[in-house]
Every structure is written in C-alpha cells, then in structure tokens.
Amino acid sequence: MEKNYNTNLLVGQGPHIHTTLDTQKTMLMVMAALAPALVVSTVVFGPRVLLLTAVCIIASVAFEACWNVLMKKEQTAMDLSAALTGTLIAFNVPSGLPIWIAIIGCFVAIIIVKQLFGGLGKNFVNPAITARIVLFISYATAMTTWPLPKAQQTADVVTGATPLGVLAENAGELPSNVSMFIGTIGGSMGEVSAIALLIGGAFLVWKKIISPIIPACFIGTVFVIALIYYAAAGVPECAADKGVFGMAIFHILAGGVMLGAIFMATDYVTTPTLTMGKVIFGVGCGVLTMVIRLWGAYPEGVSFSILLMNILTPLIDQLTTKQMVKKYEQKEGAK
Amino acid sequence: MSQKKHLNSAKTPHYKNTANCVAVEMPIPDVVRIAMSHNIGKHCQPLVKKGDEVKVGQLIGDVDAFISAPIYSSVSGVVTGIETERGGMGGEVQVVVIETDKKQEVYEGIAVPEVNSHADFVKAVRASGVVGLGGASFPTHVKYNPQNLEEVDTLIINAAECEPFITCDNRTMIDDAENLIYGMEQIMKWLDLKQGYVGIEENKPEAIANLDRLFKEKGLDDRMHTFTLQSRYPKGAERVLVYEITGKTMNAGVLPAQLGIILSNVTTVAAVGAYLQTGMPYILKTVTVDGDAIAEPKNVKAPIGATVYDIVQFCGGYKKPVKKIVLGGPMMGRTIASDAVGIVKYNSAILAFGEEMGAFPKETACINCARCHSVCAFELMPFALAAAYEQKDVDKLKELRVMQCMECGSCSFICPAHRPLIFMNKLGKGLVREAGN
Ligand code: SF4
Numbered sequence: 001m002e003k004n005y006n007t008n009l010l011v012g013q014g015p016h017i018h019t020t021l022d023t024q025k026t027m028l029m030v031m032a033a034l035a036p037a038l039v040v041s042t043v044v045f046g047p048r049v050l051l052l053t054a055v056c057i058i059a060s061v062a063f064e065a066c067w068n069v070l071m072k073k074e075q076t077a078m079d080l081s082a083a084l085t086g087t088l089i090a091f092n093v094p095s096g097l098p099i100w101i102a103i104i105g106c107f108v109a110i111i112i113v114k115q116l117f118g119g120l121g122k123n124f125v126n127p128a129i130t131a132r133i134v135l136f137i138s139y140a141t142a143m144t145t146w147p148l149p150k151a152q153q154t155a156d157v158v159t160g161a162t163p164l165g166v167l168a169e170n171a172g173e174l175p176s177n178v179s180m181f182i183g184t185i186g187g188s189m190g191e192v193s194a195i196a197l198l199i200g201g202a203f204l205v206w207k208k209i210i211s212p213i214i215p216a217c218f219i220g221t222v223f224v225i226a227l228i229y230y231a232a233a234g235v236p237e238c239a240a241d242k243g244v245f246g247m248a249i250f251h252i253l254a255g256g257v258m259l260g261a262i263f264m265a266t267d268y269v270t271t272p273t274l275t276m277g278k279v280i281f282g283v284g285c286g287v288l289t290m291v292i293r294l295w296g297a298y299p300e301g302v303s304f305s306i307l308l309m310n311i312l313t314p315l316i317d318q319l320t321t322k323q324m325v326k327k328y329e330q331k332e333g334a335k
Numbered sequence: 336m337s338q339k340k341h342l343n344s345a346k347t348p349h350y351k352n353t354a355n356c357v358a359v360e361m362p363i364p365d366v367v368r369i370a371m372s373h374n375i376g377k378h379c380q381p382l383v384k385k386g387d388e389v390k391v392g393q394l395i396g397d398v399d400a401f402i403s404a405p406i407y408s409s410v411s412g413v414v415t416g417i418e419t420e421r422g423g424m425g426g427e428v429q430v431v432v433i434e435t436d437k438k439q440e441v442y443e444g445i446a447v448p449e450v451n452s453h454a455d456f457v458k459a460v461r462a463s464g465v466v467g468l469g470g471a472s473f474p475t476h477v478k479y480n481p482q483n484l485e486e487v488d489t490l491i492i493n494a495a496e497c498e499p500f501i502t503c504d505n506r507t508m509i510d511d512a513e514n515l516i517y518g519m520e521q522i523m524k525w526l527d528l529k530q531g532y533v534g535i536e537e538n539k540p541e542a543i544a545n546l547d548r549l550f551k552e553k554g555l556d557d558r559m560h561t562f563t564l565q566s567r568y569p570k571g572a573e574r575v576l577v578y579e580i581t582g583k584t585m586n587a588g589v590l591p592a593q594l595g596i597i598l599s600n601v602t603t604v605a606a607v608g609a610y611l612q613t614g615m616p617y618i619l620k621t622v623t624v625d626g627d628a629i630a631e632p633k634n635v636k637a638p639i640g641a642t643v644y645d646i647v648q649f650c651g652g653y654k655k656p657v658k659k660i661v662l663g664g665p666m667m668g669r670t671i672a673s674d675a676v677g678i679v680k681y682n683s684a685i686l687a688f689g690e691e692m693g694a695f696p697k698e699t700a701c702i703n704c705a706r707c708h709s710v711c712a713f714e715l716m717p718f719a720l721a722a723a724y725e726q727k728d729v730d731k732l733k734e735l736r737v738m739q740c741m742e743c744g745s746c747s748f749i750c751p752a753h754r755p756l757i758f759m760n761k762l763g764k765g766l767v768r769e770a771g772n
C-alpha cells in the first residue's frame with residue numbers, strides 16, 4: 001500500500017496552544033468598560049460628547065496609521081491601542097472644546113509621546129494624560145471652560161466652575177455627593193460619573209484585565225488624606241453641610257480621581273509590574289493628588305500626579321525587583 | 336487528601352476529549368521504526384543488523400552507560416536496515432527498521448525476574464526498558480537507585496496529567512490500576528518508603544475514586560493515598576508537584592531524592608509493575624491521539640516504533656489537511672516535520688492540528704501587562720528576562736534567576752502579545768551556562 005506521508009509539517013517552539021486574549025481584545029475590553037461613562041456623559045452634556053469622542057478616536061488611529069506608513073513600520077493602527085488613547089483623551093477634556101484643539105491633543109499623545117519613543121510598550125508616560133496636560137498648559141482658557149450639565153444651563157449661563165473649582169475659591173455652592181456619584185455636575189467629559197466609571201472598573205477587574213491594587217490604593221489614599229486634613233483644618237464654608245466625612249467622599253468623587261485611578265493609573269506600560277510597586281504607585285498618586293488639591297496652585301491634581309508617578313515607575317520597578325530578588329536569594333540560597 | 340499551598344499557575348483549556356476512551360490495541364503495522372534513543376542520556380547501539388530475524392521482546396539496542404535503558408523489539412519480523420534520522424531530542428539517531436511478519440512470536444528469553452534485594456530490583460527495572468513515560472524520559476532504574484537510599488521515605492506518583500488533551504495516565508489509573516498498585520508496592524518495599532501519594536488533578540474524579548476504592552479494599556490506605564491537585568497547568572511539573580504535596584521547595588538542579596522523595600510517573604510505575612509480574616519488557620505504548628485534524632480521537636496501544644502515520648490511520652486518518660503534529664502535550668511537546676517517524680517510549684500523545692490551531696500566532700509588542708509573571712510558578716519575570724536576553728546581559732539574567740525556569744511554557748501561553756518567552760529563556764539559560772564555563 002502506498003503511504004502518503006506528510007513531510008512538510010510546521011516545526012517550531014511550543015507551546016502550541018495560546019490564550020484567546022490578545023492585545024487587541026485587551027484594548028477592546030477597556031473601551032467597553034468606558035461605555036457606561038460615555039452614556040452618562042452624553043446624557044449630561046449632550047451629543048457633542050459623541051462627536052468629540054469620535055473625532056479623537058479617528059484622529060488618534062489616523063496619526064498612528066500615517067506614522068507607520070511614513071516610517072515603513074508594521075501597521076499597528078488596528079490593535080485598538082490608539083483608539084483607546086483617543087477615547088481617553090476625549091474623556092479628559094471639556095465637552096465644549098474646539099475640535100482642532102482635541103486633534104492637537106491626539107497628535108501629542110500618539111506621535112510625540114508614543115511613537116517617538118518607539119511605539120506601543122515603549123512610551124514611559126501615559127499618552128492621554130500627557131496630552132491633557134499639554135493642552136491644559138497651552139490652551140488654558142479652552143481647557144477650563146466647563147459647560148454646565150444641560151439641565152442646569154440657562155439662556156445666559158452655559159458654563160460654570162467644577163466642584164473642585166468652587167472649593168478652591170471657597171465661593172458658591174458645592175453639588176451634593178449624590179449628584180457627584182451619578183454625574184450631574186460640570187467637569188471633563190468622562191470624569192463626571194463615579195458610578196459609571198466604577199461599573200467599568202468592576203468589569204475590568206472581573207475580566208482580570210486590570211488588578212484592583214492601584215485604583216484601591218489611589219482612591220483609598222485620597223480618602224484618608226482628606227479625612228485627616230478636614231478633621232484637623234476644619235471644613236470650609238462652602239462645604240459646611242458636608243462635614244468631615246462628607247468631604248472625604250467628595251474628594252474621591254470630584255475631578256478625575258475615578259477616571260484616573262481606574263483607567264489611567266492602570267495602564268500596563270507606564271505603571272509598575274510587581275504588586276509592591278503597584279501599592280507604591282497607587283499611594284503615591286493619592287498623596288500627590290491631595291497635595292496639589294490642598295496646597296497647590298491648581299484646583300485639580302490627578303493628571304499631574306499620574307504623570308509624576310509614571311516618571312518614577314522605572315525606579316519603582318527597579319527597587320521592587322531588587323527586593324524580590326533578595327527574597328528569593330534567601331529562600332533559594334545564593335547561586 | 337488535597338493541597339493547602341499553591342504555586343502560581345495558568346488556567347489552560349483541558350481538551351480531555353478522550354478521557355472516556357479505553358485504550359485500544361492497533362493492528363501490527365507492516366513496518367516499525369525503532370529509534371535507538373528513547374531517553375535522556377546515552378544513545379543505544381543497535382545489537383541487530385540487516386537481515387536478522389527478531390521476535391517480540393528481544394533486545395535490539397543497549398549501551399553500557401549509567402543513564403541509559405535497553406530497547407526491545409515490539410514486533411516479530413526481519414530487520415531491513417539501520418537508518419539515520421533526526422531524533423526527537425535533536426541530533427542524529429540510528430533507527431532499526433523492522434518489517435513485521437504479523438505473527439508476534441514471543442522471544443524465548445522472556446522470564447519473570449527474580450527480585451530478592453534492592454540491587455535485584457534496580458537491575459530488573461533497568462531490564463524492563465522503562466523510562467519516564469510522562470515525557471521526561473529519564474531512565475527509571477536510575478531514579479530508583481538514589482545515592483542516599485537510607486534517607487528517602489516518600490513515594491510521589493505523578494498522575495497530574497496537566498497537559499491538555501492527554502488522557503493516557505487517566506486510563507492507566509482506571510484500566511491498569513492493578514499493575515500500578517503492584518508497582519507502587521514493590522517500589523515502596525525495596526526502597527523502604529513509608530508513604531506513597533498519587534497526585535491527581537481534580538478533573539479526573541473517576542481515577543481518584545477508583546484508586547481510593549482499591550487502596551481501601553486492599554488494606555493499603557494506611558500508606559497509599561490519592562492527593563487531589565487543582566486542575567491548572569503545570570501541576571505535574573516535578574518541582575511544582577513536590578511543593579504542593581509536601582510543602583518542600585525544590586530548586587532547579589535539585590533531585591527529589593535529595594528531599595527524601597522518589598518521584599515517578601503513574602504509567603511508568605504501572606509499566607514496572609507489569610514487567611515484574613510478566614517479564615515482558617516495555618514495548619506497547621498507550622498514546623492519546625487527538626487534535627482538530629484527527630478523524631476519530633482515541634487512546635491507542637501502539638507498538639513502540641509504529642509510525643505516526645500508521646497510528647493516525649488507525650484513528651480514521653486526517654479529517655483535514657494537517658499543518659502541525661506535536662508529539663507529547665501542546666505545552667511542552669515537540670513538533671515533527673514528518674509523520675513517517677516511529678513513536679518512542681516517552682511519547683504520550685500525538686496531536687495533529689489543521690490550519691487554524693496549528694498556526695503559530697503572530698508576535699506583537701510587549702505591553703508590560705505582567706501576565707507572564709503572574710502565572711509563573713517561581714514568580715520569575717519573563718518579560719524582564721526576555722529584555723535581558725535581547726541585550727545579552729548575563730548578569731541581569733542571573734540576577735533575575737533565569738536558571739530557575741523549568742521551561743513549562745505557562746508564560747508563553749498566557750502572553751497576549753504572543754511573545755516566545757519560553758524560547759528566550761532557553762536561550763538565556765544557554766548564555767548563562769556559556770558564561771559560566
Ligand atoms: S517557562 Fe519558565 S518563566 Fe515561563 S512560566 Fe514556566 S518556569 Fe516561569
């Protein structure tokens with residue numbers, strides 16, 4: 001009997017099965033987790049939210065695609081990493097921001113922060129955070145003109161201060177913690193609704209896309225520092241009805257804490273890899289945020305704190321790796 | 336019994352499609368190709384030449400070396416040649432090609448071995464030709480002859496079968512439990528071991544129940560126990576198994592015996608048990624034949640040296656064009672370029688994959704997600720090891736403990752960027768070894 005042997009089989013290194021999760025799916029899950037916040041934001045600020053988000057996604061992906069073509073690199077625009085960066089940029093700006101400014105933000109994030117450093121996985125600071133800070137410094141007025149929620153707008157008044165702005169000036173009325181939890185307040189597009197962001201975060205933790213360590217340490221630290229500060233310094237006039245505990249809650253709901261802690265401070269590339277490093281990173285972000293909020297020149301400090309901790313991440317990684325090596329040297333005996 | 340302390344591990348799919356398939360004996364093929372290397376250690380020298388007649392159980396290859404095991408003919412027939420081909424462990428290997436006469440006449444010299452001492456026992460185990468059948472392929476008699484014989488007191492049987500697809504160890508515990516228990520008794524008797532544990536993943540409840548019942552019925556349950564492991568990869572890796580059952584940390588380069596443990600694969604022990612009772616050396620291997628390109632996945636009892644092609648034909652052939660064939664499990668098994676090769680003693684599975692499952696995934700950039708680190712049993716940092724390897728930084732590789740890597744592949748399995756982490760670790764270890772010399 002003639003035997004038709006197969007003599008041209010693929011050979012190579014194992015393993016020969018792989019998880020179904022790849023980079024693209026990881027990014028897709030994070031974008032899905034941002035969906036609830038997008039819905040709330042659209043309800044609160046109107047359809048311009050959707051327009052601005054779409055513009056940022058398209059611009060980011062386009063910048064990435066063009067760069068790859070120009071530099072003759074492998075096309076990575078479809079791995080959704082650029083799309084996620086675009087979404088996060090949109091979430092970090094006011095819904096009234098002129099479109100051309102948003103596009104500049106995407107350019108900064110994708111070309112300057114990400115690609116000039118070597119592309120995905122090589123950038124050492126978070127592209128979306130850096131874009132927000134660059135825009136904030138370059139276009140201060142546009143970036144701090146906060147539209148009020150549609151329901152609170154009147155014929156003459158369409159913009160107003162954010163809750164943290166009110167607090168910094170100690171003038172005006174702070175919204176209730178409940179409306180801050182739900183998101184019917186002024187602020188950047190994606191940061192207003194704590195509940196929506198928490199739902200997204202829970203989804204990511206459940207799907208094991210992110211570890212809860214950094215968000216928990218970040219938010220916990222903000223809470224504890226606020227508690228101690230207001231217990232010692234007293235509650236300001238504009239927040240008289242909140243009390244010390246209420247102010248601690250206020251601080252974790254206000255500004256970008258939820259958005260930053262859950263979605264920006266958990267970016268794999270720019271945050272520590274080991275558990276101990278994650279704790280240091282989270283606590284560090286919390287401390288810096290509160291230092292800026294309570295004693296700094298700006299009412300909000302989440303972006304700056306994450307950026308600073310991004311810069312410290314290589315150092316944190318180095319120290320925690322050393323510590324782990326030591327632990328094992330004792331356990332396994334010097335080699 | 337079950338474990339209290341766990342090492343990190345990966346949740347691989349099980350694919351135990353053939354768990355309920357009792358192994359069936361395949362008809363004797365026209366030709367068998369018996370390689371002269373079935374184990375780690377020295378290759379055997381062929382003891383037959385072209386034109387010689389051989390019978391079932393006749394010695395056809397052996398070598399005088401410490402780490403070696405003899406090789407027997409699995410069929411009766413005529414040697415048609417001694418060829419050379421690429422061996423499963425790399426390098427060239429001689430292959431005895433036998434045309435079978437299908438009469439399966441048994442060699443006259445077969446006799447039940449007489450065992451009256453530990454030395455006799457070791458001699459008999461060597462004569463059985465048995466090597467680590469789970470895939471490790473380490474000659475079994477060497478394992479049963481530790482330098483610190485007085486100090487060993489525990490027998491651990493590796494029945495985790497943590498590799499996806501493979502189910503032949505599961506069948507051993509259900510269909511061949513008598514030989515397994517006899518083998519355990521003999522090992523414990525001649526090595527004077529006090530307690531024996533069979534480590535089994537919880538996805539094999541039938542096997543666990545069967546052994547529990549038999550241990551009880553035979554009044555052995557005071558010293559033989561099943562030990563239930565999590566169904567995660569790689570619970571069957573030696574160093575992981577030892578830790579989970581005894582709580583003892585076993586570093587790279589340390590032998591189980593140094594921790595007082597004799598560790599053997601379950602099918603290996605059953606094969607030893609069978610030999611001690613019959614005197615028929617190890618010539619019939621149970622392999623799990625599976626994968627998306629196999630028409631009828633099943634467990635097959637195949638004569639050693641039967642070609643992959645013939646075994647697959649017995650399983651209905653390929654149902655779609657085959658792209659890749661893996662001998663062994665999908666995590667640590669080896670690919671073969673051609674299905675004309677004969678199986679060796681330690682091949683526990685033949686997995687044939689079509690276009691989709693067989694393709695190697697495309698590598699993308701590391702996103703620093705640390706998943707590779709979180710599944711590593713020894714908490715290594717594969718992403719950092721890969722970076723150190725790429726920079727050829729030997730000191731960094733050493734500092735990051737590359738030598739502790741057991742090449743299990745969990746990190747490569749879990750990596751969303753599909754980076755060849757295990758491969759880079761292998762090369763990294765090579766660099767460290769080179770630098771050490
Ligand atoms: S192959 Fe090595 S580094 Fe990777 S998980 Fe296994 S032991 Fe850890």
Ligand code: SF4
Pocket residue numbers: 700701702703704705706707708717718749750751752753754756
């Ligand atoms: S699992 Fe892959 S992508 Fe993630 S850190 Fe490890 S090597 Fe990088």
